[in-house]
Amino acid sequence: MSESLKMHARLAAPIEAVRRAITDAAELRVWLAEHAEVELPRRYEFWGRYTPEGEAPHQRLLHVDDDTLRFAWLLDGVETTTEFSLRADGESTVVTLSQSHFSFEEAISGTSIRGVLQTFWSLAIANLAAHLEGQALLPKTDFTSAELRGEMVINAPMAKVYQSLTDSEQASAWFGYPIGIEPWVGGRYAMGGFEAGYAAKVIDLDPGRKMSVDWGPTGVTTWELAESDGKTKLTFVQSGFDESNPPYGAWTGSVSGLAELRRYHEMQDWQSIWLSVEMPGAQPETAAAAG
Template identity: 45%
Template sequence: MSTGTVRVRTSASATRVHEALTTADDLRVWLAEHAHVDLEGGQYEFWGRYTPDGERGRQKLLGFDDKSVRFSWFLYDTEYTVELGVEQRDGETLVAVTQSPYPTWGQGDDKSEILQTFWPLVLGNLVEHVEGRPVLGFCDFTSPEQRFEFDIAAAPAAILDALTDPDVFARWFGARMEIEPHVGGRWSMGSLDDNPHPAKIIALDEGHFALDFQEGMVASWELKGSEGRTHLTFVQSGFDPATPPYGPWMGWLSGFADLKRMLELPNWRPMWHSFELPGLPDGVLVLE
């Protein structure tokens, strides 16, 4: 059975992270709309509009200790086993999510993409929460609208550079990107040579960056700056509203937390520590 693990680093203490992993009030900030936890009573539940297949009663507690909590999650007609834990490694506090089974990289269907990007998104929220910063946000699985707005304490030029310079992009997003930086140019996650259907750049100026994907979907970043700050509006459009692409949507949102941190925090290091995913090709991810 395939197993995948995603790890992020945080400056928070292991004790604070464990509290955030096992307390309902904390879970309602970084993980889900609703949560109920009674570890001694055998209950660990989260549900609501920010959770795929978001009905209550889909998790069953399997075990816990002072470093982790382990539960099953019945999702998309499959029983998954998930462990959330905190580790100390090389002087760092790491938060790890291990899930089994885990979809193979590049499997490509909507449900697999959701399973691949849900945990990175909420882990980004967790890091912000335990470090005393507001969480970035969630994916609303009850709505087809994919529009997300937030502020960054940086000028639009710095954000545009982070979106279009492959070296800077790799630092906050943790993945390779190749680009022909002009309207009409090609854009690809990973290598352009390995992508038979790269996206096409349809807007690129100081206030707007947009990509047109082969499937007809458009991803758009609008930047409005004022007094050293930028209001960023990210929109995905052009998809069938009956089947919103939640997986890619959460993939982008999961990166935005570290984009914001990179431009706002002194002595920043990427939150992404390591990904151990079945079928992950060499060189796709770029991690410190």
């Protein structure tokens, strides 16, 4: 699987629990897909609205053993290869996800559904981590809908959550990638930092509660905070895009990042689950921080 997307994450669960979560159909239906059927060593399939081209199962099991699961996955007419590799790391497990036929150019242009693979697996692995930790899952992307909306509850005061969403240093920490933020209407929101060249624009701001950022063709991202029994409810919405071609990749990536926002506030000694990401065609700093 040369020139594959590779994602490495440390999950807070023993290898037996991780192996069961990725091979048991009932568990797959919790963290990965709407539908799943598994009969090892012959069958490994998942499909439904939370799966790209998920109107029917398109997977073919290639190999399975105690540490590896590999399957073919037909996407946009091309048979790709996906592999989970597990390694015990004390009481934790390091999982490596390898995905062939991922193109960073397709991710940016949206010319193929394969362009969503990096953010699809980022969100899936973030939800796998939450499932194993007994946490609420993040909203899965519905690839049959043009409504991009979700919410989550964070066990932290609103003021702290707001600060972590609008302060460049904190946002860069939990998202795992430099972000430059000018938290006022007309200010810049720059993925990669202010020196990266391109910046989205803050178009609405209610200090302590709400922010909207205009990303151009992919639409406007809005998040809003509300107090919820001493915790903070975060509602996030994408709007203003071409509904015939929803920005599934960008949306899925932003949702996956919110998993670390929650862990950032709720874990005393927070560490990201992500160890590294290798993306063919992306700049090294982009690949290292993705997911």
